[in-house]
Structures are given as structure tokens and as C-alpha cells.
Amino acid sequence: MTQLPASLQTWFDSRGWQIHPHQQAMLDRASDACLMLVAPTGGGKTLAGFLPTLAELADAPRTGLHTLYISPLKALATDIRRNLLIPIEEAGLPIRVEDRTGDTPSSRKRRQRADPPQILLTTPESLALLTSYEDAPRMFEGLQRVIVDEIHALAESKRGDQLMLALARLQTMCPNLRRVGLSATVEDPPAVARLLARHPDPCKILMADPGPEPDISMLQTDEAPPWSGGGAAYAIPAVLEQVRQHRTTLIFHNTRAQAEIFFHNLWLANEDALPIGIHHGSLDRAQREKVEAAMVRGDLRAIVCTGSLDLGIDWGDVDLVIQIGAPKNVKRLVQRIGRANHRYNAPSKALLVPANRFEVVECVAALQAVQERELDGEPRGPGPRDVLCQHILIAACAGPFDADALFEEMTSAGAYAGLAREDFDACLNFCATGGYALRAYDRWQRLLQRPDGLWQLRDPRSAARIRMNIGTIQDTDTLKVRWRGRGGQTLGEIEEGFAASLTKGDTFLIGGQIVRYEGLREMVVEVTRDAAKKPKIATFMGTKFATSTQLSQRILRMFDAGDWSALPGHTAQWLTLQQEVSQLPQPGRLLIESFPHDGREQLVVYGFAGRNAMQTLGLLLTKRMEEEGLAPMGFVASDYAVLIWGLDAVINPAPLFDLDRLEDGLEGWLQGNAVMKRTFRASATIAGLIERNTAGARKSGRQATMSSDILYDTLVKYDPGHLLLDITREEAMRGLVDFARIREMCDRIGDRIDLVRLKRVSPLSAPLFLEPGRVPINGSADERLLEEEVTRLLDESGLARLGETSAKVAASG
Known part of the structure; x- marks a missing residue:
């Protein structure tokens, strides 16, 4: 067993601490080339990740970069630095720790490249930028360890793909580099370990004691949830009572707009004037930092928040987490639960608040999954090629490169292990020329091949432009919101599209305050205070989560079992009435209801494929119905069903679900749809075809949209086989339209379709009539x-x- 250095052991003893078993295991296996630790929130996993570094530097002090720590959040890096300095300073260790993010001053960034600290805390984007400099080999010389924190959050996105390509670059510079991954919520540890490892090398997995079961239940309220809606306003009195009973409560929401609405309603009902704050990504950074500082001091009794507080930051004495609305994803719920009682072997306490009647069922399913420790997650496909294109440009910024060596390096990154050489060459050709239709334009002639076979930038000055656009995060175009008047304080940001819809005098919520729109000045939204009680709501950007496949299947199994004992009485009665009037959806079968209502024929398809997929299914089914002469008039979708109304009843639904016909319909629909242009714009920006940032300024959303639309139309017309169009189609299928889940649904049900003809609306379909977002169909019915x-x-x-x-x-x- 590896012993702690005396200075660190003395520090542990001074605090009355004993090293946890998984922390000792990390010390014992410090020489492993790749190691992933899965430990519960509050279990000291971050310290476990750093202990080998602290021990090595305590035993053998040295200068230069020893350990690189990578976090998905800038705030997490800052928090880790604050916490890491405690043992370093109190144990008297000669270790310098610094962070490097987008907020770090330029002067410090330059110094870090010349004189790096022993421990550097950064983000995937900052690391990618560092590898783009010619002096990167000198800066990273001697690097021993890389720690990737909250690796589950990075493994699910292009940021993770970008990070693993950057690690492959580091491994080339530092062949003996050791990799460490940390997480509390990994649904498939071997899959994430393969992503972390240098392919084909293995990565060992260390599973810590998961600790006690969380204390999690559904909030009991006097009033039953409504049939539809997402605000959970009915639960405000019960939530306030819980806030009164606890020291600090985090109240999580799935979207920023819902958080704003709930905070406003909570504040109006807060007769005791309890100190309550709000925190989400659209608020001004100064306001977020003010709330964070108040949380750490214990000044706030509750914080209404979104995913901005999901990850492993220790926010003070939080003793209760409340999740408003169904969590949609068990893994996300477990992560949020862990914010309460952030201590090892202390059970987290959490309450779920369903926003509507169907979410009661989903919340119960999520509770059962947490109790059974069954996490969820969607399998990821091969690494996206737009990220690969960006990485080629990053490599070129660092100096001339050999294509064979770069290909070998890239295929050592797990997500790109199966990359075909022809696909790599296509990306290289795109980076060099822009592709067939664009090769005549100098601006896209970025690489050239030298007589010795090496590739380099055609114009060295282009490196600065490439570096300014490094990253995979595609922000929704926003405008800053500021109090009117010279030197007015910035409140946050709203979407450009929402701002364009405002006229002088309109009111909206931001930061929990009702403000009045006064006008747009120099691309800044100017506002004044307003005493209105019914504001418009800013349509904040952010992910609208879809219910995971695993959670959907668990709900179907609950229906099939027919056991409502875990459900409140009102929900059990609702499902019992559904059984009496119609039937409940079942695993492996597709329930379709048909009935007349409001002078139209209604068709309800219970696909349970998630909101994006059900929305796409609505588009494709109405297209198929048009082809069959069934005259659909419109549809609306939820996570679990799509409701279609029209003039004719569907007698035989089977032909509508022919997978080949659906896919053909999708292809035709995508070609003329704005979804493709939106997706093209995102992929083209990542791949470097479109530059959002220039030396002068950042392009506005409208400017970027116009330039990307022109490019898209040009390529479709003159170069339909262009690499970026292929990438766009892949990304649209995988992301916005989620066709993979429709394919999975069709494979799961086969020809097992149950069409139930009813005389009236069924209990399960009733909430769909209240669902927002109805899509009209202009066709033969008109x-x-x-x-x-x-x-x-x-x-x-x-x-x-x-x-x-x-x-x-x-x-x-």
C-alpha cells in the first residue's frame, strides 16, 4: 500500500480525517496509464484524482507542468483551485496552481505558456487552443498526468470529442502521459473508459462504494397537478414550506424560461421575505457570481436554477434539492440529487415535483430507477467529422504536419478509432481547399502540401483567425439586456429572435425582474423597471430535454404491470379509467387511438420516443397521410405521443409506418427545410468554413445566418456531394430530428400495432389537446x-x- 508523504498525512491527521478506500486505491494505482474512478458525489473523488499528483510533487518537487486538470465548466475549475489550495498551503507543499479559461487575463495566459504552473486547471476549449501554438511541445514538456473531471458530461457531446483529440495530441508530445477520469454518474463505465483510453490500450475502472441510498420522494401537495403545462405553479405553497424547513434548497428546472417563471411566482408568494436567488446561464456573469458567493456564505435560503449548477461544485450548506418537472433523464437527476448533503456517506435529500399529470408517472419511474441504481444514456456513434476538420486546422496552426502521422494520432482517440482513411483524406482536402465548389476562392484555400510531403498553412496569418474560432459550443444568438441610461448595469442576455419580436412597452422576465422594453441601441436591449404582474417571458436558449429511451421503456413496463400502488390516487384513477375506456400502451407494441372530436378526426400515436423524435414522427406521418389521401390538418407532439387531426379516419395505420417510406419522406422534407440550414450553419462553423469571430468583432446572428444560407444553397446547387452537406445530414438525423429513435421504435414494434377506435377523447390523450406548439398542415384538407x-x-x-x-x-x- 502506497503511503502518503508525511506532510500530507499530517494534514489529514490535523483535520481528523482518514483516507477513503477509493482515494487509497488511486494512490496505489498512480502508475496506471489510464484509470477511471466512479465515486458518489461528496465522496472526495476530486481529491482522489489529485492525491497522486500532490504525493509525487511532495516527494520530488519540480518546476514545469506536471498535471493538467480539465473541467467542463469554468466555474468548476475556479472552485477546484480554491479547494485544492487548502491542502497545498496547509501542508506547506511547493506547488503552484493556476486556472486558465476564457476569463483569464491575456497577460497571465502569456506567462503560463512561458512559465507554466505545476498544476493547470482548464477547459476543453482552452486546451485545444494551447495545442495550436508552435511552442506547445515546450509548454507540455514533462507533463505527467491529465485529470478529466465530470467525464460523463463531456462524453455526451462534441466537447468530449474535441477533448479526446486534444489528448491524443498531448500523448504524441508526452508518450508516458497518464490519463485519469472522474465521475459520479456513468451509466456504462466500460464505454466511457474506452473513450478516455488511448486506443487500443485498455483503461482500468475503479468503482468506489456508492454510499447510502438517497432520501428521495415526490413532494406531497394539497392540489393535484394539472393535466398539462410545465410551470408547476400549483406546488408553490408546498415548495415554500420546504424552503422554510431547510437551510439551503436548490430548486432545479429543465429550462431557463421555466426557472424565470417559477422564481417570479415563488417571490410573489414569499410573504416571509426569505432570501431567494436565481441562477442560470443567460444571466450576467456578475449577477451569477453574486448569487454563487451568497450561496457559499449561506446567505440564501433557496436558489432557483438550471443545469448551470448541475456539476460538482460545492455550493455551501445545501441540505435539500427540489426538481421541478420530470427529470427526463435518470443520470441528470442523480447528478442534481448529489448537490444536497455534499458529504461522503451522508444521504442526499431530494423531492420531485411533477408539473402535470403524466409527469407524475415519469417521476415515479425515475424514482424507481434511482433506487435500483439504473442510469440511462444514449449510445454515441463515431466521432463527428466537423470536429475532426477543426482539429486538422488546429494541428496546422502548430506547424507543418505529416498526414499519415496525424491520421494515426487521431485514430488513437476512442471515438475516431474506426475512422476510415478516405474520410480523413476528405476532411484534409476540405481544410485545404474548401471542396470542389469553393476551391476557386482564396479565403478557403487554407492548407498546402510542401515538396517534402508535409502540410502547412498557406498563409501563416490565418492561424489567428482559426484560433479565434476554436470550440464546439454553438451559442444561440443573443443580445445583452441593460438598464437604460449611461453606464446601465447589464442584466443578462435574451435570444435575438425574441428581441426582434418586442415593441416598445412590452414586458418580460429576466433575473426574476419584470422589465419594460424601451428599444435597441447599438445591439443592446435597453429596459426600464416595470410593475406589471403578467410579463411576456423571454424565450431563453438552452436544451429542451427529451425523455431518455430507458426511462420511456420503464414507463411502458409500469403500464404493462398494472400496479398503481406507487402512484397518487388521482393518477391511478386516471390510468384505470384509460384501461376501461381504451387500453394502455405496452412494451413491444404500438397503441394508436382514433376518435372524432370538435368536428375533426383525431389520431393519437403513443410512440414514447422523446419529444424531438415524436415531433419528427408527426411531420412524417402527416406527409404519409397526404400520400394516402387522408387529408391531415395538423399535429402536436409530446415526449410520449403525437396527436394528428384531419378530415378522414385512419382505418389501416400499418402502411403509414413503413420505415423505408418514412425515411424517404424524411429525406425529401429535410432538403427543403430550415432544420438543414440551421444544422449546416453549426457544422460549418465548427469545421471552420464560417467564422463567427474576427479581429474586428463578432458577426451578428443575422449576418452569420445570411452567409451560411448562401453557402448552403450554393453547395446544394453546385456540389451536392460536398463533405459539409454529408456532415449536415448526419448531424440533423442524429440531433434535431432524432430519427434513430423512430427507427428504434419501428424495429421494436414490428407489425404489432393496436388501433383502438373510440367514440370520444381518451383519458391519456386529453393532455395532448392542451399541449402548446401545434403545427398546421397545408395540404389537400384545405x-x-x-x-x-x-x-x-x-x-x-x-x-x-x-x-x-x-x-x-x-x-x-
């Missing part, structure tokens, strides 16, 4: 309705009989 209306008007005016008489006269000659 023509039929127009013909019927003309006939009706003719009948009412007597012109129809006059028309018949004229026809008879004409016929008699």
Missing part, C-alpha cells in the same frame, strides 16, 4: 374544406339551385 365552404355558401344564397337551372337550360339547348 382544398376540400374550401370546396365544402363554397358549396355551403352557394346553398345558403340559393345560387346552387340557380346554377342547376342554368345547367338544365344549357343542356336543352
Whole structure:
């Protein structure tokens, strides 16, 4: 067993601490080339990750970079630095720790490259930027360890792909580099370990004691949840009572707009004037930091928040977490639960608050999954090629490179292990010329091949532009919101599209305050205070989560079992009535209900494929219905079903679900749809075809959209086989339209389709009639309705009989 250096052991003893078993195991296996630790929140996993570094530097002090720590959040890096300095300073260790993020001053960044600290805390984007400099080999010379914290959060996104390519670059510079991954919530440890490891080398997995079961339940309220909606306003009194009973409560929401609404309603009901704050990514950084500092001091009784507080930052004495709305994802719920009682072997306490009747079922399913320690997650495909293109440009910024060596390096990154050489060459050709349709333009002639076979930048000055656009995060275009007047304080940001919809005098919520729109000045939204009680709501950007596949399947199994004992009475009665009137959806089968309502034929398809996929299914089914002459008029989708209304009843639904026909319909729909242009814009920005940042300024959303739309239309017309169009299609299928889940649904049900014809609306379908976001269909139904209306008007005016008489006269000659 590896012993701690005396200075560190003395520090542990001074605090009355004993090293945890998984921390000791990390010390014992410090020489492993790749090691991933899965330990519960509050279990000291970050210290476990750093202990080998502290021990090595305590035993053998040295200068230069020893350990690189990578975090998905800038705030987490700052928090880790603060916590890491405690043992370093109190144990008297000669170790310098610094962070490097987008907020770090330029002067410090330059010094860090010349004189790096022993421990550097950074983010994937900053690391990618560091590897782009010619002096990167000198800066990283002697690097021993890389620690990737919250690796589950990075493994699910392009930021993780970018990070693993950067690690492959570091491994080339430092062949003996050791990799460490840390997480509390990994649904498939071997899969994440393969992503972390240098392919084909293995990565060992260390599973810590998971600790006690969390104390998690559904909040009991006097009022039953509504049939539809996402605000959970009915639960405000019960939530306030919980806030009164606890020291600090985090109240999580799935979207920023919902957080704003709930905070506003909570504040109006806060008769005791309890100190309550709000925290989300659209608020001004100064306001976020003010709330964070108040949390650490224990000044706030509650914080209404979003995913901005999901990850492993220790925010003070939080003893309760409340999740408003169904969590949609068990792994995310476990992460949020862990914010409460952030201590080893102390059970976390959490309450779930369903926003509507169906979410009661989803919350119960999520509770059961947490109790059974069954996490969820969607399998990721091969590494995206737009990120690969960006990495080629980053490599070129660092100096001339050999294509064979770069290909070998890239395929050592787990997500790119299966990369075909022809795909790599296509990306290299794109980076060099822009592709067939663009090769005549100098701005996209970025690389050239030298006589010795090495590739380099055609113009060294382009390195600065490439570095300014490094990253995979695609922010929604926003405008700053500021109090009117010279030197007015910035409140945060709102979406450009939302700002464009405002007229002077309109009110909206931001930071929990109602503000009045006064005008747009120099691309800044100017506002004043307003005492209105019913504001417009800013449509903040951010992910609208879809229910995971695993959670959806668990709900279907609950329906199939027919055991409602875990459900509140009102929800159990609702499902029982559904069984009596119709039937409940079942695993491996597809339930479709058909009934008349409001003068139209209604069709409800219970696909349980998540919101994005059900939205896409609605588009494709209505297209198929048009082809079958069924005259659909519109649809609306939720996470679990799609409701379609039209003029004709569907008698045989099976032909509508022909997977080949659905995919053909998707192809045709995508070609002329804004989804493709949006996706193209994101991928083209990542791949370096479109520059958002220039030396002068950042392009506005409108400017970037215009330039990307022109490029897209040009490529579709003159170069339909262009690499970026192929990437765009892949990304659209995988992301916005989520066709993979439709394919999975069709494979799961086969020909097992249950069509139930009803006389009226069923209990399970009723909430769909209240669902927002209805999509009209302009097709044959419009023509039929127009013909019927003309006939009706003719009948009412007597012109129809006059028309018949004229026809008879004409016929008699």
C-alpha cells in the first residue's frame, strides 16, 4: 500500500480525517496509464484524482507542468483551485496552481505558456487552443498526468470529442502521459473508459462504494397537478414550506424560461421575505457570481436554477434539492440529487415535483430507477467529422504536419478509432481547399502540401483567425439586456429572435425582474423597471430535454404491470379509467387511438420516443397521410405521443409506418427545410468554413445566418456531394430530428400495432389537446374544406339551385 508523504498525512491527521478506500486505491494505482474512478458525489473523488499528483510533487518537487486538470465548466475549475489550495498551503507543499479559461487575463495566459504552473486547471476549449501554438511541445514538456473531471458530461457531446483529440495530441508530445477520469454518474463505465483510453490500450475502472441510498420522494401537495403545462405553479405553497424547513434548497428546472417563471411566482408568494436567488446561464456573469458567493456564505435560503449548477461544485450548506418537472433523464437527476448533503456517506435529500399529470408517472419511474441504481444514456456513434476538420486546422496552426502521422494520432482517440482513411483524406482536402465548389476562392484555400510531403498553412496569418474560432459550443444568438441610461448595469442576455419580436412597452422576465422594453441601441436591449404582474417571458436558449429511451421503456413496463400502488390516487384513477375506456400502451407494441372530436378526426400515436423524435414522427406521418389521401390538418407532439387531426379516419395505420417510406419522406422534407440550414450553419462553423469571430468583432446572428444560407444553397446547387452537406445530414438525423429513435421504435414494434377506435377523447390523450406548439398542415384538407365552404355558401344564397337551372337550360339547348 502506497503511503502518503508525511506532510500530507499530517494534514489529514490535523483535520481528523482518514483516507477513503477509493482515494487509497488511486494512490496505489498512480502508475496506471489510464484509470477511471466512479465515486458518489461528496465522496472526495476530486481529491482522489489529485492525491497522486500532490504525493509525487511532495516527494520530488519540480518546476514545469506536471498535471493538467480539465473541467467542463469554468466555474468548476475556479472552485477546484480554491479547494485544492487548502491542502497545498496547509501542508506547506511547493506547488503552484493556476486556472486558465476564457476569463483569464491575456497577460497571465502569456506567462503560463512561458512559465507554466505545476498544476493547470482548464477547459476543453482552452486546451485545444494551447495545442495550436508552435511552442506547445515546450509548454507540455514533462507533463505527467491529465485529470478529466465530470467525464460523463463531456462524453455526451462534441466537447468530449474535441477533448479526446486534444489528448491524443498531448500523448504524441508526452508518450508516458497518464490519463485519469472522474465521475459520479456513468451509466456504462466500460464505454466511457474506452473513450478516455488511448486506443487500443485498455483503461482500468475503479468503482468506489456508492454510499447510502438517497432520501428521495415526490413532494406531497394539497392540489393535484394539472393535466398539462410545465410551470408547476400549483406546488408553490408546498415548495415554500420546504424552503422554510431547510437551510439551503436548490430548486432545479429543465429550462431557463421555466426557472424565470417559477422564481417570479415563488417571490410573489414569499410573504416571509426569505432570501431567494436565481441562477442560470443567460444571466450576467456578475449577477451569477453574486448569487454563487451568497450561496457559499449561506446567505440564501433557496436558489432557483438550471443545469448551470448541475456539476460538482460545492455550493455551501445545501441540505435539500427540489426538481421541478420530470427529470427526463435518470443520470441528470442523480447528478442534481448529489448537490444536497455534499458529504461522503451522508444521504442526499431530494423531492420531485411533477408539473402535470403524466409527469407524475415519469417521476415515479425515475424514482424507481434511482433506487435500483439504473442510469440511462444514449449510445454515441463515431466521432463527428466537423470536429475532426477543426482539429486538422488546429494541428496546422502548430506547424507543418505529416498526414499519415496525424491520421494515426487521431485514430488513437476512442471515438475516431474506426475512422476510415478516405474520410480523413476528405476532411484534409476540405481544410485545404474548401471542396470542389469553393476551391476557386482564396479565403478557403487554407492548407498546402510542401515538396517534402508535409502540410502547412498557406498563409501563416490565418492561424489567428482559426484560433479565434476554436470550440464546439454553438451559442444561440443573443443580445445583452441593460438598464437604460449611461453606464446601465447589464442584466443578462435574451435570444435575438425574441428581441426582434418586442415593441416598445412590452414586458418580460429576466433575473426574476419584470422589465419594460424601451428599444435597441447599438445591439443592446435597453429596459426600464416595470410593475406589471403578467410579463411576456423571454424565450431563453438552452436544451429542451427529451425523455431518455430507458426511462420511456420503464414507463411502458409500469403500464404493462398494472400496479398503481406507487402512484397518487388521482393518477391511478386516471390510468384505470384509460384501461376501461381504451387500453394502455405496452412494451413491444404500438397503441394508436382514433376518435372524432370538435368536428375533426383525431389520431393519437403513443410512440414514447422523446419529444424531438415524436415531433419528427408527426411531420412524417402527416406527409404519409397526404400520400394516402387522408387529408391531415395538423399535429402536436409530446415526449410520449403525437396527436394528428384531419378530415378522414385512419382505418389501416400499418402502411403509414413503413420505415423505408418514412425515411424517404424524411429525406425529401429535410432538403427543403430550415432544420438543414440551421444544422449546416453549426457544422460549418465548427469545421471552420464560417467564422463567427474576427479581429474586428463578432458577426451578428443575422449576418452569420445570411452567409451560411448562401453557402448552403450554393453547395446544394453546385456540389451536392460536398463533405459539409454529408456532415449536415448526419448531424440533423442524429440531433434535431432524432430519427434513430423512430427507427428504434419501428424495429421494436414490428407489425404489432393496436388501433383502438373510440367514440370520444381518451383519458391519456386529453393532455395532448392542451399541449402548446401545434403545427398546421397545408395540404389537400384545405382544398376540400374550401370546396365544402363554397358549396355551403352557394346553398345558403340559393345560387346552387340557380346554377342547376342554368345547367338544365344549357343542356336543352
